[in-house]
Amino acid sequence: MFNVDTLISDLITYCKRDLRLPEQDSTGEMIRYAFYRKQGVGMEKLNQSHSLRILRIKKHEDLFLANEGRIWWQGAPSSLHTPPPVGPGTEPLNPHPPVTVRPPPPANPPKPPIPPPSTYPVPSSCSVELAPNCVFQVPEIGLKINREYLIQNLPMSVSARERALVLVGMQSRLEAVSRSTEGHCMLIYRQHWYLVANHTIYIGSNKHSHGEALPLEQTVTILLGRAGWPITIRLHSTVITR
Structure with missing residues (x-):
């Protein structure tokens, strides 16, 4: 080239x-x-x-x-990357998570409800699309999605574009996604697929947070954080009837 x-x-x-x-x-x-x-x-x-x-x-x-x-x-290190090293034996763009200060969780955070539906999708019926043509099947044990998960699993071209935005002082939508090890949000299976909003997510104009558990009935696109990263969750396999 x-x-x-x-x-x-x-x-x-x-x-x-x-x-x-x-x-x-x-x-x-x-x-x-x-x-x-x-x-x-x-x-x-x-x-x-x-x-x-x-x-x-x-x-x-x-x-x-x-x-x-x-x-x-x-200037100050970006929340996605640190300044390039100048000493020998080091690598450029070595990320170091910043210290994040968050308000304490509610005293009694709500737990995901476990209703006994008459029909429910099998556990393998859920997938998540992180970017166009970047789809992952959600395992039966569930999935925690945070900023590190996105950085590691997004296509290289998408990650490079977001890094470039940060390097020139622009805002990356990834910066709105929490680094929390509990996940910005979680997908769990309790006789039904649920989306658990550990941190703020948006579905259309509706805001959800503080561990709110939302039953998944159909394809839904959510934003992780205000003006944050969009992901699409799909239920698309067979249904078992009790």
Whole structure:
């Protein structure tokens, strides 16, 4: 795709198009992108009019794309990524979960109801779609969905796009999803499939949280957090009648 005569400006243009990077920031100002590389204990900005050959870019050398007006490793670490390392033997973009302060849970959180329905889907009948053409079957033991689960299971192209948004100072919808080990939400089977909202979720204009258990009757799309990540849950297999 690229050769040693590729200009840095062409590389930036390709990344903007392929990763769908925004042209303007939240204030309407044009975003100026630039590539950087490690130079000693600092970072060197690469001349956009130079080629990879002139700059003597080595094979597998790490290059860092940034918004010149908001260089991400010079500010506070993102909630998705940390600044690039400058010491030897380290890797770029090594995520470290931040400390999250949450209000205490209710004294008596509601438990998912267990009604005795006359008919119910078999446990293997539930699947979750994290992104277009990215579908996972929910195991019988249930599934906890949090930010780490999404980062690990979303397609690489989707993860790369969300990382790029964060790197240039934009908001990623993944940042609205809780890192909690209990899951932002859970899918559980109790003679019926239930969606448990450990943290705030939205179904249409309806808000659910604090451990509220919602019986699943049909395909539903939810948002994990306000303006958060959308996922679609489907029930689509045979039904057993008692």
